Amino acid sequence: MATVSPLLETHGLGRSFGGLRAVDGVDFSLPEGETHAIIGPNGAGKTTFVSLICGRVAPTEGRVVFDGQDISKMPAHKRVRAGIAYTFQITSVFANLTAFDNVALAVQRQLIDDHERGLSAHALTEHGLDALEKVGLAEHAHKVAGNLSYGHQRLLEVAMGLALRPRLLILDEPTQGLSDSEIENFVALVRQIGEEATVLLIEHNMDVVMALAERITVMEQGRILAQGAPAEIRANQAVQQAYLGG
Amino acid sequence: MTRLTPSTKSIALHIGVVFALLALNFLLPEYHRGVFARVLVLAVFAMGYNLAFGYTGLLSLGHAMFFAAGLYGAGLTIYHLEWSVWPAFGTGLAAGAALALVVGFLALRTTGVAFMIVTLMFAQVFYLMTLYFTTYTRGEEGLVLPQETRVLGFSGGMLDLSDPSTRYLVALSLFTLVLAAILFLVRAPYGRSLIAIRENEERMRMLGYDVFANKLASVVISGIFCAASGAAYAVLFGYVGSGFAAIQYSILPLLWVLVGGAATTLGPLIGTLFMFYVIDTASSYTTAHLMVVGLVLIGVILFFPKGIIGTVRERWLPWLP
Numbered sequence: 007m008a009t010v011s012p013l014l015e016t017h018g019l020g021r022s023f024g025g026l027r028a029v030d031g032v033d034f035s036l037p038e039g040e041t042h043a044i045i046g047p048n049g050a051g052k053t054t055f056v057s058l059i060c061g062r063v064a065p066t067e068g069r070v071v072f073d074g075q076d077i078s079k080m081p082a083h084k085r086v087r088a089g090i091a092y093t094f095q096i097t098s099v100f101a102n103l104t105a106f107d108n109v110a111l112a113v114q115r116q117l118i119d120d121h122e123r124g125l126s127a128h129a130l131t132e133h134g135l136d137a138l139e140k141v142g143l144a145e146h147a148h149k150v151a152g153n154l155s156y157g158h159q160r161l162l163e164v165a166m167g168l169a170l171r172p173r174l175l176i177l178d179e180p181t182q183g184l185s186d187s188e189i190e191n192f193v194a195l196v197r198q199i200g201e202e203a204t205v206l207l208i209e210h211n212m213d214v215v216m217a218l219a220e221r222i223t224v225m226e227q228g229r230i231l232a233q234g235a236p237a238e239i240r241a242n243q244a245v246q247q248a249y250l251g252g
Numbered sequence: 253m254t255r256l257t258p259s260t261k262s263i264a265l266h267i268g269v270v271f272a273l274l275a276l277n278f279l280l281p282e283y284h285r286g287v288f289a290r291v292l293v294l295a296v297f298a299m300g301y302n303l304a305f306g307y308t309g310l311l312s313l314g315h316a317m318f319f320a321a322g323l324y325g326a327g328l329t330i331y332h333l334e335w336s337v338w339p340a341f342g343t344g345l346a347a348g349a350a351l352a353l354v355v356g357f358l359a360l361r362t363t364g365v366a367f368m369i370v371t372l373m374f375a376q377v378f379y380l381m382t383l384y385f386t387t388y389t390r391g392e393e394g395l396v397l398p399q400e401t402r403v404l405g406f407s408g409g410m411l412d413l414s415d416p417s418t419r420y421l422v423a424l425s426l427f428t429l430v431l432a433a434i435l436f437l438v439r440a441p442y443g444r445s446l447i448a449i450r451e452n453e454e455r456m457r458m459l460g461y462d463v464f465a466n467k468l469a470s471v472v473i474s475g476i477f478c479a480a481s482g483a484a485y486a487v488l489f490g491y492v493g494s495g496f497a498a499i500q501y502s503i504l505p506l507l508w509v510l511v512g513g514a515a516t517t518l519g520p521l522i523g524t525l526f527m528f529y530v531i532d533t534a535s536s537y538t539t540a541h542l543m544v545v546g547l548v549l550i551g552v553i554l555f556f557p558k559g560i561i562g563t564v565r566e567r568w569l570p571w572l573p
């Protein structure tokens with residue numbers, strides 16, 4: 007790979023909750039354009055780790071570097087503007103609003119940033135529908151989000167992330183609770199997203215991980231246990247014992 | 253006939269309400285015109301409160317301090333410095349804005365119950381200060397602004413604010429301005445962001461919104477509207493006293509907004525008007541009027557759980573803003 011400098015790096019990144027070291031001195035590097043999966047048993051610190059990256063949780067030690075810039079002290083909303091989007095593990099759409107209005111909230115802020123002060127209804131509609139189109143929800147644009155099926159709410163969550171036009175999209179267990187056919191569509195969707203953005207994926211479903219990830223990081227007890235291409239991870243003894251049920 | 257869009261319907265409704273209120277100036281008997289003038293001024297207070305509470309979801313128990321900041325900002329400068337009404341009114345607004353900025357900056361570090369308590373404490377400090385500086389404020393007894401100070405220079409002439417018709421029309425003008433401002437705000441992208449913050453703050457943060465700054469702006473705008481109401485109260489009714497800074501005046505706007513409908517543009521007016529007339533009517537029949545008021549409130553909660561306008565919107569008129 008002809009990588010210049012990685013899009014995202016962490017150096018000795020850690021977070022303790024009381025005596026528990028949820029994330030323990032993690033050094034991690036993610037090249038631009040890669041689709042990377044983080045796996046590991048429950049409580050391994052995966053969600054805490056990505057929360058440190060997107061700024062929802064403050065680190066107790068270490069640094070986060072995004073696109074060459076130290077963002078360790080940057081508040082979450084500024085990291086989003088810098089290009090890091092996070093989709094919630096627990097579906098977190100605005101249930102009272104329509105699917106379109108949910109996405110419009112993401113687009114609206116972007117347009118304000120771009121100083122398109124007019125917030126032309128046209129641009130808002132276009133960008134919003136574009137994001138819904140990508141996840142295949144265009145026909146449900148004017149349904150109230152709370153009335154959508156669970157699978158569609160998960161897709162809406164991703165659409166909100168996409169509407170931010172992120173450089174790094176973090177997906178926290180996106181396929182949880184989806185049916186097999188929905189998962190199939192989801193894999194196709196993430197593959198398509200991966201062509202334009204860097205994707206960091208926390209996932210339990212190994213079929214999804216193997217289908218999507220170019221590289222995999224295995225976490226256990228807040229540390230990185232192993233890292234490598236899917237085939238290497240599958241063959242790794244330690245991983246098999248810790249996680250794959252060896 | 254072409255079908256009206258929700259947006260034209262709602263704007264037409266608001267213009268209609270303002271014209272109806274204008275007509276009432278010429279139709280209402282003297283006593284009721286006085287009540288309506290008072291209600292219009294206090295409805296501005298309620299609308300300001302509604303922006304923070306209804307739209308942004310910030311349950312403050314200290315908004316009396318913003319009302320009183322406007323009241324004293326205008327009243328003290330007129331009484332002691334003999335300022336004319338316009339600069340005094342401006343001072344009231346500035347006092348409210350500055351206070352809201354400082355209190356908001358500190359109180360918004362908390363949420364939920366802690367936010368209620370912190371705002372309550374700040375308001376108590378403000379109330380106690382009005383008593384402490386009794387040399388200037390005359391505390392509970394208050395100050396009566398002489399009639400000759402309450403004249404408003406307007407397009408060359410002088411308006412006597414103690415004249416019932418002038419007072420009503422000035423109150424209605426302020427009400428209309430604030431109503432238009434609120435209507436504009438809640439339909440603008442900023443208003444939609446506030447509602448979304450109320451619904452799911454964490455989600456908005458992860459969409460890149462500066463939640464703290466948005467909430468602070470909401471508190472400051474809310475504080476300015478409440479101060480405008482207080483300053484107008486001082487110059488229109490000529491009385492400035494500590495009672496307006498007390499805890500009751502933090503609870504009343506909450507009550508008015510809940511009865512009328514939180515996060516509705518017309519709810520604060522309806523709630524304020526309704527409560528005024530319930531108390532007025534009940535107390536003309538019995539000394540136990542608070543019992544009647546309590547019963548009526550229970551009825552309202554039973555049949556209009558989201559407030560009068562809020563429930564009308566939910567059941568019949570979904571386009572109401």
